[in-house]
Amino acid sequence: MFRNTKRKRQGGFSFMELMIVLLVVSVLVAVVVLAMSGFFTKTRGTAMSGDIHTVKNAVDAYLLQSYHAPTETGALPPAGEYALIDFDATFTEGVITYKFFPSFLAKLPRHWDEGVWRIDNSALVSVDMSPDNY
Secondary structure, eight states, X not given: OOOOOOOOOOOSOOHHHHHHHHHHHHHHHXXXXXXXXXXXXXXXXXXXXXXXXXXXXXXXXXXXXXXXXXXXXXXXXXXXXXXXXXXXXXXXXXXXXXXXXXIIOSSOXXXXXXXXXXXXXXXXXXXXXXXXXX
């Protein structure tokens, strides 16, 4: 008689399926380990430091060219006080109008519109928030 030439498929997972599952589990474990070690918190602090440095350089350039601070009044605050940085500050030189952003600042820092970026009487730039929340 005729033999059944069809093979029955054996149960189980293929090698590729096992590798995909292993990869997904590895990524999840890596994210959990990084979150538990505070890696993302350190990253926020580093981002904040970089943004402060960038804004400080832009403020210095703006002050040198316009003789005004990028604040609402155009002046630095009195000693011991802070003024908010106006990222929409402008000045005109001849027929050209310069804006603090984008003429002096290539990209806006995080939380730029939340009133946390400030400047003191010596043009020192700071952010009124914790690096953990940045």
